[in-house]
Amino acid sequence: MINKAKSLIRNGESLKALSMLEKAEPEQSLSALTSLYAYCIARQRGQIRKAIELCHRAIEHDPEETTHYYCLGRIHLLEKNRREAIEVFREGLKHGKDPDIIAELEALGTRKQPPFKFLKRSNPLNKYTGLLLKIFGLR
Numbered sequence: 564m565i566n567k568a569k570s571l572i573r574n575g576e577s578l579k580a581l582s583m584l585e586k587a588e589p590e591q592s593l594s595a596l597t598s599l600y601a602y603c604i605a606r607q608r609g610q611i612r613k614a615i616e617l618c619h620r621a622i623e624h625d626p627e628e629t630t631h632y633y634c635l636g637r638i639h640l641l642e643k644n645r646r647e648a649i650e651v652f653r654e655g656l657k658h659g660k661d662p663d664i665i666a667e668l669e670a671l672g673t674r675k676q677p678p679f680k681f682l683k684r685s686n687p688l689n690k691y692t693g694l695l696l697k698i699f700g701l702r
Contacts, residue, residue, distance in 0.1 A: 565630070568599045569663065577606040595649065597621040598634035606639045612629050630659035634654075636667060675702060 564587065571580035581603035587596050598621045605614035618635035625631070632655025639648035649671060654665045677689040678696060696702040 565595045565599065568596070569630070572602060573663070577603045579648070580605050583650075594625070595628055595630040598631040602634040604635050607639055611638060611642055614638070622690065625656050629655045629659045629664060631655070632658070633661055633663045636664070640667075 564583070568584055571577065571583070580599065584596055584600040584603060585599075592645060598618045601614035601621070604610045604617075615635065615638055617639065618631055619633045621628070622635070624654035631649050634656070636648040636651040639645075648662045649668070652668050655664050656660060657667075675693070677686075678692040679686070679689050682689050684690075693702070695702045
């Protein structure tokens with residue numbers, strides 16, 4: 564059931580996954596189903612706070628299960644909290660190699676070094692020089 568739910572979520576069919584997961588009473592089991600269910604309710608019902616709470620409870624119960632970190636990271640991405648999502652994904656990789664987490668991190672990409680390292684990244688000279696370098700394909 565876990566693999567089927569993950570597959571549905573990966574394919575963008577979180578509503579189907581939600582209806583399948585609700586039958587398994589995931590809130591009581593605190594297994595990988597719990598975090599998958601949490602992602603689905605965040606995605607389909609907008610219950611972000613409840614979903615984050617469920618994922619944290621699942622992580623406390625079983626910190627070695629990488630699915631919890633994958634789902635929590637995806638919830639943070641729904642919330643447009645990229646920095647927190649990356650931290651959660653990296654924490655998940657400390658507990659095991661999960662191809663879904665690796666794929667998410669690759670999709671998010673990495674930031675390049677600023678053109679002028681002695682200036683802050685937010686400095687306008689760094690920002691606009693970086694944009695020009697990107698436009699001309701030099702970065």
